[in-house]
Amino acid sequence: MSARVLPYVLILPVTLFLCLFFLYPFILVSQQAFSNGSELTLDNFREVTSHWKFPISMKNTLLLAAVVVPIQVALALLMATMVSKMGKGRDLVLYIWTIPLGISDLAAGIIWLAIFDQSGFLNSMMHGLGVIDKPLNLLSYQHPGVVFLAIALAEIWRATAIMLVILVAGIGLIPKEYYEAAEVFGASPWKRFLRITLPLLRPSLQTALVLRVILAFEIFAVVAALGGTLFPVLMGETYAYQFDLLNSRAAAAMALIILGISIGFTLIILRVLRVPKGASI
Amino acid sequence: MTDAVASAPGADTRKSARFLYVSAVVFLCAWVLVPIYFLLINTLSSPETVTSFPKPFLPEFDMGSLTFFAGFAGILTALKNSVVVAGMTMVMSIVIGAPAGYALSRFEFRGKGLFRLLILLTRAFPLPLLALPLAVLFIRTGLDDTAFGLAIVHTTLAIPFAVLITFSLFSGIPIELEEAAWTLGCTRLTAFTKVVLPLILPGIAASAIFAFVISWNEVFAAAVLTIENRTLTAFLLQNLDTSPLHLKFAGGFILVVPALIFIFAVRKYLFAMWGIANR
Numbered sequence: 406m407s408a409r410v411l412p413y414v415l416i417l418p419v420t421l422f423l424c425l426f427f428l429y430p431f432i433l434v435s436q437q438a439f440s441n442g443s444e445l446t447l448d449n450f451r452e453v454t455s456h457w458k459f460p461i462s463m464k465n466t467l468l469l470a471a472v473v474v475p476i477q478v479a480l481a482l483l484m485a486t487m488v489s490k491m492g493k494g495r496d497l498v499l500y501i502w503t504i505p506l507g508i509s510d511l512a513a514g515i516i517w518l519a520i521f522d523q524s525g526f527l528n529s530m531m532h533g534l535g536v537i538d539k540p541l542n543l544l545s546y547q548h549p550g551v552v553f554l555a556i557a558l559a560e561i562w563r564a565t566a567i568m569l570v571i572l573v574a575g576i577g578l579i580p581k582e583y584y585e586a587a588e589v590f591g592a593s594p595w596k597r598f599l600r601i602t603l604p605l606l607r608p609s610l611q612t613a614l615v616l617r618v619i620l621a622f623e624i625f626a627v628v629a630a631l632g633g634t635l636f637p638v639l640m641g642e643t644y645a646y647q648f649d650l651l652n653s654r655a656a657a658a659m660a661l662i663i664l665g666i667s668i669g670f671t672l673i674i675l676r677v678l679r680v681p682k683g684a685s686i
Numbered sequence: 687m688t689d690a691v692a693s694a695p696g697a698d699t700r701k702s703a704r705f706l707y708v709s710a711v712v713f714l715c716a717w718v719l720v721p722i723y724f725l726l727i728n729t730l731s732s733p734e735t736v737t738s739f740p741k742p743f744l745p746e747f748d749m750g751s752l753t754f755f756a757g758f759a760g761i762l763t764a765l766k767n768s769v770v771v772a773g774m775t776m777v778m779s780i781v782i783g784a785p786a787g788y789a790l791s792r793f794e795f796r797g798k799g800l801f802r803l804l805i806l807l808t809r810a811f812p813l814p815l816l817a818l819p820l821a822v823l824f825i826r827t828g829l830d831d832t833a834f835g836l837a838i839v840h841t842t843l844a845i846p847f848a849v850l851i852t853f854s855l856f857s858g859i860p861i862e863l864e865e866a867a868w869t870l871g872c873t874r875l876t877a878f879t880k881v882v883l884p885l886i887l888p889g890i891a892a893s894a895i896f897a898f899v900i901s902w903n904e905v906f907a908a909a910v911l912t913i914e915n916r917t918l919t920a921f922l923l924q925n926l927d928t929s930p931l932h933l934k935f936a937g938g939f940i941l942v943v944p945a946l947i948f949i950f951a952v953r954k955y956l957f958a959m960w961g962i963a964n965r
Contacts, residue, residue, distance in 0.1 A: 408793065411874075415789035416801055418782045419845060426820070426842045427808055433819035487711060500953050501715045504722070507945030509903030511919050515938030519724045522931065526724050529741035562721060574957045623812045626905040626919075629926055630934075640906065647818060647910060660815040667812055 437657035449658035453646070462637040469553075469638070470621035473560045477617060478610075480561070481568035486598060489576050499573070506566040513563035514630025518544075521555040521631065544631060552632045559627045564620060568613040575609025576602065611678040618674065619667045639663050722942065728935040737931055755936035758929075764921035765940065767833055768902060771917055774837035775901035776894045779844040780852075784890065787852025792861065808846045816842065817907035824911065831913050839907045844897035851893035851955065855886045892955040895948050902944060 439445050453459060484502055488495060505513065520526045521543050528540040543551045579602065587597045625640035639659065646656035727743070732750035735742065755761060789795070790802070817839055821830065829835035859882055867877035908920040916924070922937045929937075949956075 409795075412789040412793035412795040412798075415785040419786040419849060420801070420804070422782050422845065423804060423808060423842070426838055427813075427816065430816040430819040430823065433823065434816065437819060437822075483710075484714060487707065487714075491711075496953070498711060498715060500950060501718055503953065503956060504718055504946060504949055506956070507899050507903070507949040508942055509905060509919060509945075511905045511923060512903070512938045512941040512945070515922075515934050516721045516725045516942070519728050519935055519938075520721060524737050524741065524931070526741055526743075529743075562717070570956050577957065619812060623814065623906075626923060629923060633927070643815070643818075644906065644909070647821075653818060653822065656818050660812075660818055663812055663815065 434657045434660055437654055438661045441654070449654045450662070453642075453655050453658050453662070456642075458637050458642060462639050462642050465636055466622060466624065466639045469557060469560065469624060470618060473557050473564075474614070474617055474621055476561055477565045477568055478614065480565050481572050481613070484565075484569050485572040485576055486602065488573060502569055503566045505563045506570065508563060509626070510563060510624070511626035511630060513559050514627040517555055517559035517562070517627075518630055521551065544635070546635055549635070552635050555631050556624075556628055556636060559631060560621070560624065563627070564617065567620075568617055571609050571613040571616070572606065575606045578609075579605045607678055611674060614674045614678065615671050618670050622663055622667050622670075639666075725935060725939055725942065728932070729939040731932075733930065733932040751932040751936045755933055755940070758933060760916075761918070761921060761937070764916050764918045767912070767915050768918040770833045771837045771840060771908075772898045772901040774834060775840040775844055776898045778837060778841040779848040779897040780890060780894050782841070783845045783848030783893075784852045786849045787854075788856050790849070790853045791856035805846050805849050808842070813839075813843050814904065814906035814910075817910040821910055830911070831915055833915060836908060836911045836917070837901070839911060840901035840904055841897075843904065843907075844900045847900070848893055848897055851896065852886075852890065855889040855893070855955075856882070858889075859885055889955055892952040895952050896955075899945060899948050903941070 438449055439447070441448050488499055488502075491498060508516075518525070522528075523540050523542045523544075525543075527543065528537070531537045532540070541548075544555060545552075583601045583605070584597055587601060592600065623640050624638055625644065628636055628638050628641055640663065643656050643659040643663065646652045646659060727741070727745045729751055730745035730747050730749075731742070732746070732748040733754060734750075735746060735748070786801075786805075790798070820835075820839060824830040824832075824835045829838075863881055863885075864877050867881045868874070872880065903919065905919045905923055908917045909923050912920050918937065918941060922929075922934065922941075926934070
């Protein structure tokens with residue numbers, strides 16, 4: 406086979422697969438969201454946005470992302486720089502730090518349930534320290550702050566690893582000469598981080614943020630395991646429309662809203678962290 | 687950066703900085719491991735201990751919870767379904783994705799930029815949402831509530847990663863190796879199977895494992911697309927309200943164990959793949 410045709414033959418399976426199971430369902434979901442069975446309409450969107458739970462779940466989803474993502478960026482940057490100058494033990498530490506990457510959001514929710522549950526380890530610890538006499542039902546409507554904290558902690562615990570991996574790979578691409586030169590000129594470690602690592606890490610930061618923010622808007626199972634109905638989020642409402650209310654048009658409209666937010670934020674991140682042409686390494 | 691250059695007052699701050707650094711590393715390791723340890727305690731405790739208070743901080747090595755888990759109606763089928771779906775996802779994403787990874791690393795062709803954009807777009811997309819329209823489509827084609835139908839959705843999730851990982855793997859093997867094989871009488875195909883394939887087989891295995899983990903962990907699409915043939919994640923999710931605590935914890939633990947092993951198996955390749963993907 407000639408070298409002109411071969412690449413197209415090789416990418417054909419993926420392209421076909423993605424057209425059939427990615428682009429086509431995407432068109433289907435849009436159709437469903439904008440129709441009431443016979444004509445084009447915005448009724449489905451009106452229906453879901455006017456539901457009393459919609460503003461709350463929107464607020465919860467955005468608030469959670471706004472709290473969790475910046476902490477994860479800071480934590481991942483810290484971990485990545487710590488690992489970059491580690492000698493022995495680097496492999497072990499990196500393995501431990503990337504373990505949550507393989508853990509599903511549902512399992513992460515269950516893990517933090519073991520801590521925050523009424524008979525859980527947090528209560529046991531507080532009891533051991535003499536702070537409380539009998540266990541508190543922490544994950545209840547009386548403690549909305551604790552519910553939020555538990556979900557946020559579970560998210561930070563679970564999903565920082567993906568950013569860490571991307572940033573460690575990105576730091577590995579920065580030529581060592583820059584650091585050596587900076588050291589010769591007497592730049593402090595903090596200055597080296599600020600003037601070399603951060604700017605050169607921009608493409609990786611961009612990827613990590615886009616991926617993370619999109620996943621943050623998809624938060625679902627962690628909330629289901631820890632907060633249940635106490636903390637409604639967009640994806641959970643979508644699931645409820647599809648399953649409990651058997652209203653797939655409303656679910657499709659919710660899906661498009663989540664998609665819209667994701668695309669909006671992706672564009673903002675790409676714009677804010679854009680890499681000037683010709684400045685990449 | 688050696689200690690020999692440090693002057694006397696500097697050595698003291700350096701020592702405390704070193705102490706701070708080590709304790710931060712230890713703390714962050716504990717931050718990851720301790721919650722998993724708590725889950726382990728719960729899993730290895732009798733159902734009574736799981737709901738008792740205060741909790742012991744050491745496991746009592748009672749198999750009560752795990753036996754209950756294994757005996758719970760439908761859970762072993764769910765476990766089997768999870769493995770089957772993840773296995774199918776693994777095979778499909780490699781078979782479909784690897785050729786594209788090879789094409790991206792070896793050829794310059796028109797539309798390459800567009801193709802890469804399609805792959806990146808797939809990655810930057812709340813994919814589980816596509817399970818909603820696919821549920822309707824699958825009912826029409828008879829794929830609803832089957833392992834294969836769910837595996838297709840999971841393959842869509844895993845394919846961008848499969849393409850990017852294999853792309854970086856193939857890029858790591860110099861084309862000169864292949865060219866040498868051609869001059870020695872190999873065809874393009876035999877050069878590939880005899881020279882390139884043996885070299886990247888471990889990497890292919892790693893990306894297959896990665897696909898397995900993606901499918902194994904996926905919750906939303908699994909819960910939407912399966913009713914009778916539920917996977918373990920879907921089963922646990924749908925029984926969250928009703929199932930007793932020790933069942934949740936044992937189930938969570940069974941979900942975590944393969945993750946621990948798999949991340950260990952692919953740890954070398956995790957970073958290589960993202961390094962290339964960002965260029």
